[in-house]
Structures are given as C-alpha cells and as structure tokens.
Amino acid sequence: MKDPKRYLITSALPYANGPLHLGHIAGAYLPADIYVRYLKLKGKDVVYICGSDEHGVPITLRARKEGVTPQDVVDKYHGMIKSAFDEFGIAFDIYHRTSDPVHHHTASEFFKTMHNKDEFIEKEEEQFFDEQEQQFLADRYIVGTCPKCGFEEAYGDQCEKCGTSLSPKELINPKSKLSGNVPILKTTKHWYLDLERYQGEWLEKWIDSHKSDWKSNVYGQCKSWLKAGLQPRAVTRDLDWGVPVPVKDADGKVLYVWFDAPIGYISATKAWAKEKGKNWKDYWQSEDSRLIHFIGKDNIVFHCLIFPSMLKAHGDYILPYNVPANEFLNLEGDKLSTSRNWAVWIHEYLQDFPDKQDVLRYTICANSPEQKDNDFTWKDFQTRNNSELVAIFGNFVNRTLVLTHKYYDGKVPERGDLNDFDKKTLDEIIVIKGNLEKSIENFRFREAVKIAMDLARLGNKFLADTEPWKLIKTDEDRVKTIMNISIQITAALSIIMEPFLPFTTEKLRSLLNIEKLDWELAGKYDLILAGHSINKASLLFDKIEDEEIEKQVQKLLDSKKANEMENHKAEPAKDNCTYDEFMKMDIRVGTILEAEQVPKTDKLLKLKIDTGIDQRTVVSGIAVDHKPEDIIGKQVSVLVNLEPRKIRGIESQGMILMAKDASGKLNFVIPDVKTNDGSGIK
Ligand SMILES: [Zn+2]
Incomplete structure (x- = not known):
C-alpha cells in the first residue's frame, strides 16, 4: 500500500x-x-x-x-x-x-451534528431514581445481589465476583449507593446510537475487509461482537459530571x-x-x-x-x-489487579529505579502480549538486564569505546581495505535494518526488539572473532580497521535502538559525541568519520543484583497481603450455644515443651505440652506458619478435654486454639502476660 x-x-x-x-x-x-x-x-x-x-x-x-x-x-x-x-x-x-x-x-x-442528521434513536425508559437525593442512578450507583452467584455487592453493570455483565434491573434487592435507600423506577429520555442499523448497512462489511491486515485477535473479537448482533447503545445518561447534552429537554444529562x-x-x-x-x-x-x-x-x-x-x-x-x-500482561503468573493492588506502579518503579526506564521498556517489549496474554516477572526483568542489556549491548559498546581510547586516545582511526568478513559484517546492518522495518510496520514489536538486539550481537561477535586486543601487538593497521568498523556499528546502534531504548541511545550519542541520526543512515559505512573524537567510556547499563529483585517481589507480596487484610470480612456468627454447653469445654493455659515435624507431612507438628495437669502430646496443623524451634517455651491455649484421636498414628490429646487471619496464617491465642500453666480459660 x-x-x-x-x-x-x-x-x-x-x-x-x-x-x-x-x-x-x-x-x-x-x-x-x-x-x-x-x-x-x-x-x-x-x-x-x-x-x-x-x-x-x-x-x-x-x-x-x-x-x-x-x-x-x-x-x-x-x-x-x-x-x-x-x-x-x-x-x-x-x-x-x-x-x-x-x-x-x-x-x-459532534453530538449536535449527529443529532441534526437524525442519527440517534430517542427512547423513553424507566430507570432507577433515588428520591432522597433527587437523582437518577447510573449503573455504578446501584448495588444489589448478583442473580448469577449471589454476591451481595454486585454493581448495576457488572458483578465483580463472577464477572457477569448485568443491567441494574437484574439485581436482586437493588440499593442506591448514595443514600442506601431502595430506589424507585422513573421514566427518563435518552439518545441511542443505532449500531444495529450500521452493522447491516456497512460496519460488518468494513470489518470483513480488514480480515487479512488487522491482527487476528482484534478481527476475531470484532467478529464475535458482530455475530452476537450489535444493539442500540445509549449515548447519554443522567449524571452531573461530564459534557452536558447540547439539545433541548436534556437538563441533568451528560x-x-x-x-x-x-x-x-x-x-x-x-x-x-x-x-x-x-x-x-x-x-x-x-x-x-x-x-x-x-x-x-x-x-x-x-x-x-x-x-x-x-x-x-x-x-x-x-x-x-x-x-x-x-492482549493483557500478567504479573508473576497472576492477573494484574488494581483493586487487589497486584501491580507494578510506574511512579513507584521510577522511584525505585530512577535511571532504568529502558530496562523496563526492554523487558515489557520483549514480553509484549501481542497475540495472547503474557507474563512479567521480576526474575525475567533481571535476566533481560544482566544477560542481554549489560552482557551484549552494554558490553560491546563499552569494549569499543575503551579500546578506541586505549589505542587511539579517543580519535576514530582511519580504516584500511575491508576484507570479506568486514564487508559481510557491515552489510548485515542493512539486513537487520530491513527486517526491523518489516516487524515494526506490521506491529510485531517483540520480534522487532529481538532483531534490534541482533545488531549488538553482531558487534560482539565481530570483536570476539577479530580479537583486536591480541592483534595490537602484531598488526596495528588491521586493528585500526577493526576499531573503525566497531565504531560504525556502535553509531548504527544509536539509531536502531532509539525507538526501544531512547534514554540509552541519548547517552550513547553523548558518548560518541554525535547528534541524532536519521533512520536511513543506519548501515552506511561512514556514519562517523576518521579523526572524530569520542568521549570517555562509561557503562550504559548496570548489573541488577538479586537483593533488588527480592525486594520488589517482597513488596508485591506485602501489598497483596495488606490488601487481603483490609478487605477481610469476618464470617457470619454461628448458631447460639447454651452456657452449659460452653462450660463443658475445659480450656487451659499450657506451655510447649517440645515440638517436632510429623514425618512425611507439611502441616503437622507433634507437640509436648505442660497443661498444669499433666504433660501430654498434641498434634497440631500449624507447621506452615511456625517452625518447631521458634515455639518451644511458648504459652498457648489448649482444649484439654477434647476426645483423644489418632492422627498419623500419633494419639493427640487435645487441641491448641489458633486465630486464622485473612491471609490464612494461624496465630496463637495466648494470655497477654505470663500465666500459670493449668489456669482455666473462660
Ligand atoms: Zn455474580
């Protein structure tokens, strides 16, 4: 085209x-x-x-x-x-x-033009209205019980628990989010976009015409909407925040x-x-x-x-x-979620890694969810940085600059005759550039960033194969040619990498002491002329250590946990029991004397407890949260008259009382000061 x-x-x-x-x-x-x-x-x-x-x-x-x-x-x-x-x-x-x-x-x-052309359908409809607030209720202003799953806080447009799309009238026991009152139904007028008509007239044909040039995930989703049949869709609503509807009889509508x-x-x-x-x-x-x-x-x-x-x-x-x-990018194997705070927030990333924008840009691009959902992990972020940006791109540039300074005082040396390997290497830049254009123009950015990295690989291979650091002792002229070519590859990198790594290429240009170059120049033999002075080498990328990565993973887990704790809802109360029923339970303060893991289990500890009455064995399912060595000497609450039962061949003579928090962790229920073993708990 x-x-x-x-x-x-x-x-x-x-x-x-x-x-x-x-x-x-x-x-x-x-x-x-x-x-x-x-x-x-x-x-x-x-x-x-x-x-x-x-x-x-x-x-x-x-x-x-x-x-x-x-x-x-x-x-x-x-x-x-x-x-x-x-x-x-x-x-x-x-x-x-x-x-x-x-x-x-x-x-x-825009609305007025469409209105004047009679493009809208006008419809009167009953909608929920909050009498106390004197306001129609937009779908998110209504909550009620989901008819599909019974979740009691479903919104008027969607149940967040089961994901079902809803309309406000489908909710059981609808309530206004503004006043908490039961809303009434009241008639209101709205304007609708006639998507059904457009589908028949031209829209479906137009989508079909893009079958081969649009991405298959995009085309496929369009077709499935069309197959279900488009419906007229309301263009206006009753609300006081937005662009007011610019026609008569539309007060309070946007x-x-x-x-x-x-x-x-x-x-x-x-x-x-x-x-x-x-x-x-x-x-x-x-x-x-x-x-x-x-x-x-x-x-x-x-x-x-x-x-x-x-x-x-x-x-x-x-x-x-x-x-x-x-498609969507997931995080550490789980869907990104704002409400669950399972996310890497960009402003926080920029605080934690203030000069590493390009590392994240590179990692995201290399994992771009182009055809299907994909995953971001901090480990991969570290590997991409250390094994690719540092070890390939950064390493090639650094070696080139350091050697140019060492041998030629930072002045680009004159080039002698090119041998076949030199020509092949330089011509490969043109091939890479061509492939890159094809990928970017077809919106295949994952593939593109990989191809761009191939140019740095090419440079590394050129240095590794020609070994100027060895040749310098025997063939100085040849080294001049090698370094000149390496400088040309470095300059080409400053162009090719620019769309992906703009911060790095800016730094690279300042190291090379050059201005921004046009795309078409990549692959030219003399991007930088002999005699040009380059600046002193400094590293383009730093290694990222394990501790930094562990910190980020821990931060995610912490915020997820904090979120669970915050949103925790206590279970409903059980049926009443009588005073006598309660008094039948004999609960005492005891001390853990010994603790060991029950073999071949993950959860069970075998405990020896001083109950004040006797010393006895209790098997308790707390091993996930408590290590044996940490709990010896700890006071606990023990139900001592629970009928003994065999667990994994061990007779357990009682039960330790534990409080389970929102994350599922089991915490000991203990007296707030040291209390004699055997004291009754009532
Ligand atoms: Zn539901």
Whole structure:
C-alpha cells in the first residue's frame, strides 16, 4: 500500500482515577511510542495523541467517598499520570484532558451534528431514581445481589465476583449507593446510537475487509461482537459530571463517557494543532492521512466498532487504518489487579529505579502480549538486564569505546581495505535494518526488539572473532580497521535502538559525541568519520543484583497481603450455644515443651505440652506458619478435654486454639502476660 502523507497515532486515554501500572504501558503506550519514534526517525509527518479521560461514574464516586469534587480527583490523577508518562519516555506530541473546554466544545458539536442528521434513536425508559437525593442512578450507583452467584455487592453493570455483565434491573434487592435507600423506577429520555442499523448497512462489511491486515485477535473479537448482533447503545445518561447534552429537554444529562472519550483524540489534536500552527483537519479529515489506534483488548469494541460508527455517522472523518490492540500482561503468573493492588506502579518503579526506564521498556517489549496474554516477572526483568542489556549491548559498546581510547586516545582511526568478513559484517546492518522495518510496520514489536538486539550481537561477535586486543601487538593497521568498523556499528546502534531504548541511545550519542541520526543512515559505512573524537567510556547499563529483585517481589507480596487484610470480612456468627454447653469445654493455659515435624507431612507438628495437669502430646496443623524451634517455651491455649484421636498414628490429646487471619496464617491465642500453666480459660 502507498505510504500516506501523514500519520495520526493515538493511545487509549487513561482513566484519571488512579495511577498507571505495567499493564497499561504494555497494552497501549509502549508499542505506540516505539512506532511513533520509528516514524519520526524516518522523517514522517506524524502526530501522537493522548490525554486523560476525566468523566464517568467511578470518578464521581471516588470524589464523594473522599469528600472532594470530581475536578479535584481528575486534577490529581491527570498530573500524576502525565508526569509518569514523561519520565518513562512516552513521547506524546500532546497529553490533553477531557475536562478541557476545547474538548467539551468538540464533543458537544459532534453530538449536535449527529443529532441534526437524525442519527440517534430517542427512547423513553424507566430507570432507577433515588428520591432522597433527587437523582437518577447510573449503573455504578446501584448495588444489589448478583442473580448469577449471589454476591451481595454486585454493581448495576457488572458483578465483580463472577464477572457477569448485568443491567441494574437484574439485581436482586437493588440499593442506591448514595443514600442506601431502595430506589424507585422513573421514566427518563435518552439518545441511542443505532449500531444495529450500521452493522447491516456497512460496519460488518468494513470489518470483513480488514480480515487479512488487522491482527487476528482484534478481527476475531470484532467478529464475535458482530455475530452476537450489535444493539442500540445509549449515548447519554443522567449524571452531573461530564459534557452536558447540547439539545433541548436534556437538563441533568451528560454524554456517556464511552461517547465523549474517543472524541478526546480529536480535541487533543485541535489543541496541538493550534499550538503548532497546523491544521487539525489535515490529520482527521483527509484521505491521505493514516489513523492508527493503540489500545488494550478491553477497548477493541469501542475502537473497532463504536468509534468508527460515530465517525462515519458524523460524516467528515476518516476511519482507522489499523487498531493493533494487545492482549493483557500478567504479573508473576497472576492477573494484574488494581483493586487487589497486584501491580507494578510506574511512579513507584521510577522511584525505585530512577535511571532504568529502558530496562523496563526492554523487558515489557520483549514480553509484549501481542497475540495472547503474557507474563512479567521480576526474575525475567533481571535476566533481560544482566544477560542481554549489560552482557551484549552494554558490553560491546563499552569494549569499543575503551579500546578506541586505549589505542587511539579517543580519535576514530582511519580504516584500511575491508576484507570479506568486514564487508559481510557491515552489510548485515542493512539486513537487520530491513527486517526491523518489516516487524515494526506490521506491529510485531517483540520480534522487532529481538532483531534490534541482533545488531549488538553482531558487534560482539565481530570483536570476539577479530580479537583486536591480541592483534595490537602484531598488526596495528588491521586493528585500526577493526576499531573503525566497531565504531560504525556502535553509531548504527544509536539509531536502531532509539525507538526501544531512547534514554540509552541519548547517552550513547553523548558518548560518541554525535547528534541524532536519521533512520536511513543506519548501515552506511561512514556514519562517523576518521579523526572524530569520542568521549570517555562509561557503562550504559548496570548489573541488577538479586537483593533488588527480592525486594520488589517482597513488596508485591506485602501489598497483596495488606490488601487481603483490609478487605477481610469476618464470617457470619454461628448458631447460639447454651452456657452449659460452653462450660463443658475445659480450656487451659499450657506451655510447649517440645515440638517436632510429623514425618512425611507439611502441616503437622507433634507437640509436648505442660497443661498444669499433666504433660501430654498434641498434634497440631500449624507447621506452615511456625517452625518447631521458634515455639518451644511458648504459652498457648489448649482444649484439654477434647476426645483423644489418632492422627498419623500419633494419639493427640487435645487441641491448641489458633486465630486464622485473612491471609490464612494461624496465630496463637495466648494470655497477654505470663500465666500459670493449668489456669482455666473462660
Ligand atoms: Zn455474580
């Protein structure tokens, strides 16, 4: 296909309701950033658009919970997200926000145009209404019992326990989240996008036309939505936070966040164009522009079916050329979860590893979940750093710079005649560059970063095969040629690696004492001329030690545990028992005298206990949490008149009382000061 005149690249607008984590970066931002950096190195006309999505119910709910305004919430997270992107090197041309007046105006006009063209269906419907708060209840404002699994805190749109999509009316015992009252049903009017009609008229045909050029995971998901049949979808809702519906009889109604958010790409482009003296319409309304959306798989339906329907219905806009959505990145074998705090937060990563943006960029890209979900582990992060970035890329560059200083005082030596091996090596750069272009242009970034690393491998192999440190004693002229070639490979690396590792290539350019070079120059024999002075070598990457990795893994486990403790709900009380029934139990203070693991078991300890009455054996299932040597001498509570029973061939004469916490850990129930063995517990 012919190259377009311009590229319009978007990454999904992050929701301004919390910080960024690893999964966000892997899904929609890093691949787009690599793609955009590549296009810019090639000298293309490209604008890269993003911004915060600042409307919607989770934001109003959070504001209410924290006793602040929705604007306070979005200001806080917009700032936090924007600076995390900046520091991580995601180089948007603009990072805008949907609470900006430019956006309100743009979204409003978009709705009005569609309304004037009669694209919407108007429908009156009964919806839940909170009489005390005098407010219609958006789906997340209603909780009730899930009809599928019985979970009592299911939302009006989804049960978070079993994952079922719901509508508010399906909930059993619905309650308003605002007042806690039972809501009434009241009639309200809304505008709907007629997706069913678009499917029949053109949408399905358009999706089919992308069967071979869109990623199979993206095309497949679109087809399954279409197969189920698209339904009209409400564009408006009753809420007081968002873009007001700009027609008569729409008081207290705003545009649904899924409708206004993607229009955010357009308003951000407008704001950027104004600043740069460009015409935003060239990018959005001209057939020689190419629109590409980078997103995660949860956004496929919006970017492949719904937003294109809006653009087409409006009439003035181009449709996306491609939507290379990624699947999900998991963390240490478990799904990333904000609510369970199972995540690597980017702002925390940047604090812990302030100069290692590229190590994370490299690891995420090498594990990019392009066709299926993939896993990030800290161990892999360490290996990628130590065995690839340090040992291959860093090592080659360092040897080249150090030797150039050692032999030639930092001046690039003159090259003599090239032998076949030299030519083959230099020509291999062109092959690598070509393969890399193919991978990036087809959105295969995992493959691309591996190919880029092959250039560093090529350099390492060249030095290992030619051994200039040995030759220097016998053939000085040959060493000049070898070092000159090594310098050319290093310069090519500063170009080839730029899309993936922008911080490192910046450092590399300053070591080489060169400006940023165009993509097309990679593979040229004389990127750096003889006589050019390079700067003193310093390491591009440092080794990451085991302790740093263990610290990160422990941090994850700690936060997961803290989260479990916080969300722990006590079990409901058991049926009553009588006083006499309780008094039948003889519970005493005792001391552990001996403790040993029961052979061939993980959980059982054999304990010898002084109960004050006697010394007896008790088998207890506490070995997972307590080591025998740690508990000898400890006072415990023992039920002494439990009928003896045989466990693994050992007669157990009683039971130790333990408290089980939310993480499942068993803690001893003991008197708060030392108490005589045999004292009764009542
Ligand atoms: Zn459920």
